[in-house]
Amino acid sequence: MLISETAKRMRYLYDVNRLGHAYLLLGEHSSLLVETAKQMTHMLFCEHITPEGEACGVCDDCLRLNSDNHMGVYWIRPDGASLKIAQMRTALSADTRKANGVKMRIIVIEDAHKLTPEATNAILKWVEEPGLNRLFLFLTVSLSAILPTLRSRCAVLRIDRRDSAAVFEMSKNPLFTLWSEVDDGDDKEKSEVRFADTVSLVLELGQSMARKEVQGWHVIAERFAKMNYSPPESYAVVDLLIAYFRDLIAVTCASPIVYFTNQTDQLKKVAQSDRVSLYARCALEIGNLRKLLASHVQMITALEAVVLRIQRELA
Numbered sequence: 130m131l132i133s134e135t136a137k138r139m140r141y142l143y144d145v146n147r148l149g150h151a152y153l154l155l156g157e158h159s160s161l162l163v164e165t166a167k168q169m170t171h172m173l174f175c176e177h178i179t180p181e182g183e184a185c186g187v188c189d190d191c192l193r194l195n196s197d198n199h200m201g202v203y204w205i206r207p208d209g210a211s212l213k214i215a216q217m218r219t220a221l222s223a224d225t226r227k228a229n230g231v232k233m234r235i236i237v238i239e240d241a242h243k244l245t246p247e248a249t250n251a252i253l254k255w256v257e258e259p260g261l262n263r264l265f266l267f268l269t270v271s272l273s274a275i276l277p278t279l280r281s282r283c284a285v286l287r288i289d290r291r292d293s294a295a296v297f298e299m300s301k302n303p304l305f306t307l308w309s310e311v312d313d314g315d316d317k318e319k320s321e322v323r324f325a326d327t328v329s330l331v332l333e334l335g336q337s338m339a340r341k342e343v344q345g346w347h348v349i350a351e352r353f354a355k356m357n358y359s360p361p362e363s364y365a366v367v368d369l370l371i372a373y374f375r376d377l378i379a380v381t382c383a384s385p386i387v388y389f390t391n392q393t394d395q396l397k398k399v400a401q402s403d404r405v406s407l408y409a410r411c412a413l414e415i416g417n418l419r420k421l422l423a424s425h426v427q428m429i430t431a432l433e434a435v436v437l438r439i440q441r442e443l444a
């Protein structure tokens with residue numbers, strides 16, 4: 130088995146005690162996602178990692194994994210067209226039973242985009258507080274089909290044939306989950322630079338709106354225009370802006386920040402509790418923008434209308 134860099138990276142994180150407890154494996158090919166998840170189970174359970182950093186393939190754990198007979202792995206596949214609430218309940222109760230001699234439990238959910246809303250809701254609490262040594266791997270070909278409540282509890286890993294540690298690191302940034310769908314995979318590095326530029330632009334615009342300093346709009350608009358956003362990118366920009374205001378509201382209520390986790394200090398400097406209704410208003414107006422984008426209105430034009438409207442009302 131040729132082990133991918135992502136699976137090796139998982140073992141490394143486990144060894145240094147930095148492994149998260151829920152990951153969303155996102156890619157275009159279900160078979161590749163399944164393969165990667167299998168590699169991850171091997172890399173995490175094998176006690177005889179080779180000098181090349183691969184699972185040995187012959188130890189007791191590896192053999193059991195090969196024959197789909199490992200106590201530490203609970204693998205859930207859709208039952209018919211969907212992943213049902215009954216399956217989740219069965220998994221939950223199986224999780225409370227003891228598994229002797231197993232150092233961790235990995236719960237793999239294949240085709241996670243087929244989770245019904247009820248099934249998703251049934252596992253939210255489990256995913257959030259999974260108990261010791263649990264690891265969730267949600268496999269999906271569609272990020273947007275995963276309920277945001279579940280999505281926000283997972284770190285997203287993009288899995289493609291050229292997977293690398295660099296992509297792994299990037300995907301741990303929760304903001305990137307909003308951006309990753311626009312990435313067509315042609316040029317990872319270029320996409321990551323565009324992502325970083327966009328985040329700084331969003332922060333700047335969000336901040337100026339939150340501080341009622343919309344006079345600077347034309348400067349920001351010019352920079353937005355220079356980015357020449359594609360239609361899918363425009364949606365991502367809108368989503369990033371909504372996320373900004375939601376996080377800003379979270380800060381004022383002392384709730385945890387979901388997306389701008391790397392910019393917590395910056396958000397804290399901006400947030401004022403007496404302006405929560407303004408932030409909510411901004412999030413709502415920008416949310417309405419999404420509909421305009423669907424009817425091919427230019428993102429910057431629509432954004433300008435929102436900015437000017439809010440400015441006029443504040444004057």
Ligand SMILES: [Zn+2]
Nearest residue numbers: 175185188191
């Ligand atoms: Zn082994």
